[in-house]
Amino acid sequence: MLRIDVWDRAWRILPLVLLGVAALIAVTDPSVPPRDRAVTAALSAAVAVWHWWMVLAHPHWPERTLAPMALYFAGFIVLTWALFSRHPVYGLLVLACFPTAFATLPGRYAYLGVAATAIVIVGGPLALLDAGDPWPIVLALSGAALAAFIGWSIRALETEVKRRNAANRALESANRALESANLRLAQLGEENAELQGKLLAAARQTGVAGERGRLAREIHDTVAQGLAGIVTQLEAAEEAANDAETVRRRLAVARDLARESLTEVRRSLDDLRPGPLAETRLPEALSALVSGWGAANELPATLTVTGTARLLHPEVEVALYRAVQEALANVTRHAGAGKIGVTLSYMEDVVVADVRDDGVGFTPSEAGGSESGGGGFGLTAMRQRVVRLAGNVEVESAPGQGTAISVTVPAIPAAAEREAT
Template sequence: MTSTEVHNSYPGAWETFLGVVTAVVSLAVFLSYGFSLWQRLVAIGAVAAIVVLHLVWGRAVIRGERGNVPLLAAELALFAVAIVTVPVMNWLLFAMIPLIFQMVHLRAAVIAIVAIVLVPPVADLFLRPQQIIADLIIAVISAASGIWLGFWITRVIEQSIERRQLIADLEASRTEIARLSREAERTHLAAEIHDTLAQGFTSIITLLQSVDPALRDERLALAVRTAKENLAEARALVGALSPSPLASASLPEAVRRQASRFAEESGVPATFRTSGDERTLPTAVEVVLLRAAQEALTNVRRHAEANEASVLLAYTPSCVRLVVRDDGQGFVPSSADGFGLSGMRQRATQINGDLRVRSTPEAGTTIELEVPA
């Protein structure tokens, strides 16, 4: 966990805690009669400097905008001055420990805590030898409790961040499912219009023209014109309900754009090529092929950790094949239906297509969709 995540998990709470503890301890020291006035003023001044450093510099450090080690060293030095001058200032550990865990990673924080709790016993060697045993015991207790508190704080915040990320992922998944559901409904409606109304109007026009090829009969001519107008409307509806990439481009161009967008967003090089004689396909077939390319490239970006990817759209006299390959970490296909493969298989089945997935761990993945067309 980074210091930014710790700090941003409870914005303002750490500053409030630091302010309250330092104010209470400073007031107690100022009112104490066990130390001279200059000792109390030096200790309180050091603590005040810690607070000022945090407000002026510490917030930027914790957010990751600057280096954090110099600030931590400065604050620990001031803390050491306060403890050496007035030993009861070690109560500030309750405020310093969370601050330390915000500024550095766990291992460095543990080292810093051990170092700071050893300041009083080391000072006792020169200033108060009679207190060294008591301060050593306090140091051990303070270090143990401080490290435990740090681990506990870190774990609590990690769980909070994990829950927040999980909620964000669930919201994103729900939004994506809703979008895919709407697109599937539009695609299904477009296919129905294409396969029923459009085909029906075409058949009506053909039948009427077979009766009177020259359309001398005005009633037949009117019926043909009406059927053609409605056929145009049906085709316009099919175009409007089709996915936007297909509405403004051919299938190869739409897939090429998906590969280019993938490379731009992920930073992974992606090539696209076609083979065979390109031809117009039924709308439902083009939609399934485009969606398969999008889903396969999405999986490469999210899961593969690949160095490169390639997309092939191959036209043969009897079918069209879409092949998406990557050189990533691979997976076991039988345990990866969560990667969107089940949805791809369902869409392929609707148009009598065949989806094949070949992958092994550390050996990349190949997804191939073959559609009779």
């Protein structure tokens, strides 16, 4: 952009340089009378002042403001014609009018300035009216065409240079913006590193809380339920104290429950996965759980499996197994049921476990969602376990109409565990 400014200033100074050379020659020409030389010098000074004031003193006018530049060029061309008429050396100034037209007049008006200059070259408008001599017209048209072509070429070159300069400025601006963005990214990287440290600390705290909750659920699902079953059998044996066979049978069941609980505790210390699921599939594990519960409580209990059974992610199978186990424990403690039915339904996207009994029922809104009447830890743990898998637990019950617990979890395949590892 600096080079274009230099060239623009050079074109605007050029008339003064040529005017000075022509004036120096004219005022020192001994063939010209002194009085004519004085008039020529005065006119030259007038042209110099006119050009300086209109062009150099107001650099924002040339090529931008039509009115003052049109006035300037009209005055400049008239004064130049007058000087050229007084001395032929001012032909240098006339020639300077060609580039001056493009350096001062905006847009297409520069070509009108070129035409006016061509008229001055051939001797003025009167020369064009001389029909007997066509050469002035030919010369005027030829000179105007040549000057217009040269001026157009210069303007096209300047336009291209300006376009490239603008592109370079845009590129430089983009580079500065990129450097600023890189600096900002570096700052964000530092901030992210600090934030990541905070997140890791928060994750550790969350992990500790989650692990505590998980251990609480596992303890409830193993030791607590086993102890509850043992207490139930011992209470039943106490009530049947006069029936030795019943007492023996209840004590045997309590002993088996104690052994199973001990086995579960030992197994939970290893990997916290329900023992029945360690070596068998979910339907078989639930079948053993339901039949064992029915035998222990001397109640008819059935398991129905619908859909195509398939191996699921361990956490899904654990959640379903623990949910059925908790529901059966609630029936034992609170339902007073005569029979119970468990349904395991394999669907395309979800697996549903339903546990229904014909017990006394309750009002879920009044009982806090738990058959125990207080929203106990068992159902809460069940919900927490299921919600972790993006599943849900629904409880339907009414006084005297039994209870139905439905657990729905996504059917995450076992392959997901291998991919995760």
